[in-house]
Every structure is written in structure tokens, then in C-alpha cells.
Amino acid sequence: MAFPGFLLALFLLSCLAASCCGVTFSSLQDTLIVTASPQPGQVLKAGEDKITVTWALNTSFPAGIDSAYGTIKVKLCFAPISQQDRAWRKTVDNLKKDKTCLHKIVAKPYSTSNNTFTWTVQRDVPTATYFIRAYACNSADEEVAYGQTTDSHKTTNLFEVQAISGRHVSLDIASVCFSAFSILSLFGFFFLEKRKAKASQTK
């Protein structure tokens, strides 16, 4: 009777131990106000369009809440619609395993004013729906607070990015040419084979 109880306690303790070693998103406070230039529903082109992000401390919080803030990390994050059926973008509470925000925009030291950055959407950003989140990290590089451009359900104020195709005209032409060459070679083989067979017949 006591043994299963002991096992359960051990199991719970180990779970607690595991979670305590990683910062969880649910433990963070939403103290930053983050705004970004894209309009809701706007489609940005990767490699061409720019995003201007501005962040500031929400002054409705008590003073001194930002005493531990060392760096601000601004990231491009996937909206839920772009996480569906894609386990590699899953949202997990433990921030070490969380894959919601995979693209880094900028990391800047925290200051109380002039917090803005203009970023050209990089060429390896995939086609998806996004929002922007900023994490405030302490000197030990652990997240202590955050702010995002969307609401807590991640449904408002989302924008899209249209990725580059990665295709080039030269690549298309090369593919078609090599493919045609392969098929032509095949016909060449059959022709040569027939000729050889005829030659051996007349021997």
C-alpha cells in the first residue's frame, strides 16, 4: 500500500524538479508593450519588406519591476494557425523546449527609452502567419517578462509573410535541360542497341 504512494510522490517530485530547471511561459509577466509596423492581415515579402518594432515598459506596473531586465530579445513567432499539424512549431510551456518563436529579430540591452528597431524580413523565413514577441531577460539570460503584439489567445493583430520560393530561372532551365538530356540519352541507347544487334546478325 505504501509503495505505490511512495512511487507517486517520487514521480511528482521528479516532475517538479524537471520543470523548475526551465523557465515556463506561464510564469512570465506581460509587462512590455510591443507594437510593430505591419497592419493586421498585411502580407510582407521575405527579403524585401521591413518591420519596425517598438517596445516600452507598461507604466501601469509598479516602479522597479524592470530592475532585473538586462536584455530585450525580440522574436518573430508563429500564430496558432501556422502551428496546426506541424509538431516542429509546437507551443510548450517550458521555454527551453518551446518552438513558437524560432526567428530572432534583434537582441538589445534594456533601456527605458528609444526602444525601436527596423528589420528586413530574412530570406529563410517561411510562409506563415505571425506575431511579434519581446522577452526581457535578466543577467543570467533567463526570461523574466514578455510583451507581444497580439492578445493572450494569439488571435488579433496577426500578419503574414510570403517566403521566397528559392527557385531561380537558371535552376528551372537546368532542371528541364538535364531531364530532357536523360530522356534523349535513353532513345540514343535503344538506337545504339538495335544497331549492335543488327551488326551481330549480319556477322
Next chain:
Amino acid sequence: MEISQGGDDSYQKKFALPVDSEHKATEFRLFSVAAPHMRAFHLSWISFFACFVSTFAAPPLLPIIRDNLDLTATDIGNAGIAAVSGAVFARIAMGTACDLFGPRLASASLTLLTAPAVYCTSIANSAVSFLLVRFFTGFSLATFVSTQFWMSSMFSARVVGTANGVAGGWGNLGGGATQLIMPLVFDLIHHIGATKFTAWRIAFFIPALFQTLSAYGIFFLGQDLPDGNYSQLHKSGDKHKDNFAQVFHHAVTNYRGWILALTYGYCFGVELTIDNIIAQYFYDRFNVNLHTAGIIAASFGLANLFSRPGGGMLSDLMAKKFGMRGRLWTLWIVQTLGGVFCILLGKVGSLGVSIAVMLIFSVFVQAACGLTFGVVPFVSRRSLGIISGMTGGGGNVGAVLTQVIFFRGSRYSTETGLTLMGVMIICCTLLITLIHFPQWGGMFCGPASKSTTEEDYYMSEWNSAEKEQGFHKASLKFSENSRSERGKRIGSAPTPNNSTPDTYV
């Protein structure tokens, strides 16, 4: 060096290796490239390797491709199933083509026909186009059949298991090597300056070019039979062009072909399934990073370097002492043990032990593949191509079945799927107990009677009209050469009382 005289030829043929009456090599010399036997071996395993590299070139680059093409997990799963399902019918068609046109033309043609699919992977731009290129590229796995057929045509009964095993194993190596090659090529191109979404596209030209070049090698340097190519031999009358309907009929009415097709699905099919899912399994269950997961996945495929050839050699070794019955028993034991280790793999919970069990499992499952093709060359002589194709196709059917039943959606966790797959392996492998050759016996029964000979079995594939025209001569020679499958009884065994009817014109 042995000198053999070709039948009605007025000149002597010299072969670098010792040969039997069919001019098939009786020895297998790995480091020789002598024409026609060893050259055929090297050409066939290299082209099969190239096709495997192309077919499994996408999985290691999926983290980039899925972002570029906006793929979902369902899209990726479907493309993986498509990659192995195309070859099911392609392998049977390839078997027919080998029987009718010869392995050289058949494999060079298929390799060239599927190369465009690999080139066009570079211009894929959606989930549908990605699925289509993987589907058509997967057809190239049918070169497995031409490899086995070619080896069975070039090497005698004594060493056919070894030849088939090494050629098949070193070809399958491509599935492991590609997990290392493609990321390297991608990194190189990315470093030179291409963006990620362009670099992976350029990277696909490497396997495509490799495939094209290997087709050229086969056409210009290869030869169908020790005595020449089908087209020349057809025209000169040395080899008659067989009747497709008859060849097909004798293949599908031989129950042994169907049994081997099913059991091959539970060694080779399982190997293909593991190639597709094992990296994700280690990544998700043990939280290793993608690079490490890729290396573990590669090591599963790389075991083919020695495990499948080992299976083939073991088959030949057992045949020396115990004949065909030894081949069958060994196949059953090894494949059943593969199933046992598969069950274990799903149960083991720590990373180190899991990798160890996976490696042992890979050795047994791949050896079983080699052992299967130690038996296949003897099932039929006339319809060797289609039987090889059916067995090979059955392998792919097994891969599709196991992925659909156990590894699709969230019905079973991957570890439960692995355990259940192991149980299915053990159950399906039991069918080997039903295989019986009247002239040699099966696992539990001896030969049908003391006087049944190899000729009785192989001549039953020809009707009297065909025999009158002498079409059966090759099968007759094969019957004689396959007497070694009696094992040590060879001295006391009966010989046919109607010997070679060389009075026929």
C-alpha cells in the same frame, strides 16, 4: 583461369573467373572488376546505391524543405509513403522487363527515366509537387530487381547468395549514406553563398547526376549474360525471346513466390519503414538534436555494409552443408529474431540501450533480406525476373502496410508501433514453414520422393512444344548446376534418366 567453349561458337571464350556450364562464375572476387561477372556486380550495386540515395535524399533536408514548401506533418507522411509505394508495381514490371529485355537495358532505362524526377525536385513548389517527385523518384528502387536478376544470371548456385547479398546490401547502403551526404552537400552550397531555400534545390542535382552517370556506365560497360547481351543473343539465335504470357503464368502460379513476397515485406519493408521514422523517434523520445538523430538514422542503414552480405554468405554456407533446407531454416530463425529485437526496441527506455538494440535489430533484419535472396533464384528459372520482382514489390508493400497501420496519425505511440510491428514480423515469418521444394524438401519435410530431381521441377515450366524447339536448354543447364542445393547428400542423389536431349535441332 578456366577456359570454356561457347556452344556452337567457333571461338573460345576466356573468363577471368572460374565458370560452370552456363558460364556463370563459381567464385565471387570482391576486388576484381573483370568483365563480365565482377564488372556487372560493381555496376549494379553502384547504380542501385545511386537510386537509394535519390529516393531518400529528401528526409535529411526536411527541416528546410518543410519551411520552403509550407508542408504539414500529414503532407510529409504522405510523401514518405508515396516514395515507397511507387516501387511496388515498378518492381514487378522490372522483373518482366528483365525476363524479356535483359537486366542491362532494363536498369539503365529505369535509372534514366527516373532521373528527371530527381532533377525536377529542384523546382517543386508545393505539397502536391513534392509528393509527386518523391513518388516518381521512388520508382527507381525497382533497380533492386535488375540487380538481383543480373547477379543470378552471372553467378552460380554456390555463390549466388553472396553475390545477391553484397549487391543488395551495398545498394541499400545508399539509404543510410544519403542521411550524411545530403546535409553535407547542402551545407557546402549554403556556405558558398546560396540562401537556404535555394541551396537545398541545388543539392538535389548531385544525386540526379550520380544516377544519370551510373545509367551510362551500365549501358556502355555492362553485359546481360556471360555470353553477351540479350539483343545480340536473340538475333543470333543463342537465346530465344520468351513469351510474356507463359513467363507471367509460371510466376503467379508458383506459391513460393507469393510466400517470399509476403515475408520479404517483413524484413525489407520493415527496413524501409525504419528509414523513414527512426530519426524522428530518437528526436522525440530521447530529445537528441536533429543532427544526432540523423547520425543514428544513418547508422541503421549503414549496417547494410556487412549485414545483408552476411545474410547472403550465411545462406550459401548453410546450403553447402544442408542444401535448400538449410537456407530455409536459417532464413526463418534470423527473421524471427529480427522480430524479437523489434519488440524489444519499442520496450527499451534509455538512449544507450535503445541504440544498441536498434543496431542488433538492423543486423538481423538486413541479414534476413540477404537470406531471402539466397532462396529466390531457385524458385523459378524461366520466370526468375518476375519472381524477383514480386518478392521485391512485396518488400515495398510491407513498408506501405506497416507505415499505414502503425506509424500514421496518433493511434499508437511510436514505441507501441515498433513493438506491434515486431509481433507482426514473427507471425508473418511463420509462412516460411510452408515452402517446400519437391526435389529438396522444406523446413519440416524432406524431398517429395527419392527419385524427384531438379530437372523435374524446372522442366515443368516448359510445355512439350517449347521443349521440341529447344527453348528449355538454359533451364536444363541450371537444373544440373543447382544440384548443390541437396547439401551433403549430393553423392547419393538420383540423377535424371533422360539426360540432355541434345538430339533436338
